[in-house]
Amino acid sequence: MNVFEKIIAGELPCKKVLENEHFLAFEDINPKARVHVLAIPKKSVKDFQSADSETLAGLSGFVKEVAKKLGIEKSGYRVISNIGADGGQEVPHLHFHILGGEKLGGF
Numbered sequence: 580m581n582v583f584e585k586i587i588a589g590e591l592p593c594k595k596v597l598e599n600e601h602f603l604a605f606e607d608i609n610p611k612a613r614v615h616v617l618a619i620p621k622k623s624v625k626d627f628q629s630a631d632s633e634t635l636a637g638l639s640g641f642v643k644e645v646a647k648k649l650g651i652e653k654s655g656y657r658v659i660s661n662i663g664a665d666g667g668q669e670v671p672h673l674h675f676h677i678l679g680g681e682k683l684g685g686f
């Protein structure tokens with residue numbers, strides 16, 4: 580099991596932000612911004628490229644709920660999904676990084 584699957588299974592702790600039947604959001608352990616939360620599906624999906632459209636649509640709606648819960652929906656935020664080796668993906672389980680809470684630098 581990868582680290583996110585262990586979190587979903589309750590075998591590893593996380594700082595939970597929001598959860599519903601299909602998705603989970605928790606704080607990134609190594610934050611790159613004042614707010615850095617990860618949103619993941621509970622079902623096993625390797626990455627954005629292999630995800631079905633229904634999962635991506637559901638996860639997108641969930642990200643917007645998370646942004647509201649974090650109070651950053653009006654100030655703005657950034658959503659990133661790293662895909663595969665060139666994308667710099669470390670954990671092989673689909674996730675959206677939600678970054679905000681401050682003015683983010685360019686890239």
Ligand code: AMP
Nearest residue numbers: 582593606607608609661667668669670
């Ligand atoms: P990526 O490079 O897109 O696969 O991002 C993986 C992210 O997962 C990184 O930002 C890590 O800091 C984060 N991460 C790894 N292990 C944990 C953990 N146990 N709890 C929370 N975040 C984690």
